[in-house]
Amino acid sequence: MRDKLDEVNVLAGGGQWAWPAAVRDIFRPRGVNLLVAESVGEFVNIIERRRIHTTIVDMDTVGGGLATIKIIRMDHPLIPCILLCSAVGEDLLGKALELDVFSVIDKPVDMGVLREQLNRLFIRKYDSYIFSE
Numbered sequence: 350m351r352d353k354l355d356e357v358n359v360l361a362g363g364g365q366w367a368w369p370a371a372v373r374d375i376f377r378p379r380g381v382n383l384l385v386a387e388s389v390g391e392f393v394n395i396i397e398r399r400r401i402h403t404t405i406v407d408m409d410t411v412g413g414g415l416a417t418i419k420i421i422r423m424d425h426p427l428i429p430c431i432l433l434c435s436a437v438g439e440d441l442l443g444k445a446l447e448l449d450v451f452s453v454i455d456k457p458v459d460m461g462v463l464r465e466q467l468n469r470l471f472i473r474k475y476d477s478y479i480f481s482e
Contacts, residue, residue: 356382357479359467360395361405362417363387375464379479389417396425403451403470405463408434408441415441418448429470433458 359376361368363385376383384399386392395401404421408414418430432445435456445453452466468480 356400357477358382358384358399358401359403359405360384360386360392360399360401362392362407362410362414370460371458371463374460375467375480381479389420392417392421393424396421396428401425401428402475403429403431403467405431405433407456408432409456415444415448418445418450422448429474431463431466431470 357380359381361383368383368385372383375381384395384401386395392404392406396404404418406414406417406421410417414432414434418432421428421430426449429451430448432450432453433456434441434453437453437455442453451470454462454466464480468478471477471480
């Protein structure tokens with residue numbers, strides 16, 4: 350079933366995970382645009398210029414992932430966020446919950462888990478099955 354959304358844009362931080370595999374296996378086959386931001390400023394600039402359906406933020410980026418999400422939430426509180434983190438603990442999960450993060454995914458990122466979380470997010474938020482098998 351083809352999706353109801355015209356153009357799907359996912360904005361992600363330029364962290365140290367498997368972007369080429371994500372593009373090849375998850376995004377390109379579905380016609381999803383993966384935009385990459387290298388800084389908080391780039392996140393904000395891209396969000397202001399393009400319709401972004403979700404963000405993927407790496408906790409280990411310069412400035413910190415939670416700080417990036419806080420800044421995004423100031424002007425764009427409804428954009429869903431997925432947080433990638435190499436050390437998931439109760440404290441981090443509590444903070445992510447306070448910021449209404451959709452999902453926290455362990456690093457190294459398992460592409461199957463990422464696709465599954467994107468599928469759940471797009472079904473719930475957009476009634477879209479673009480990330481279904």
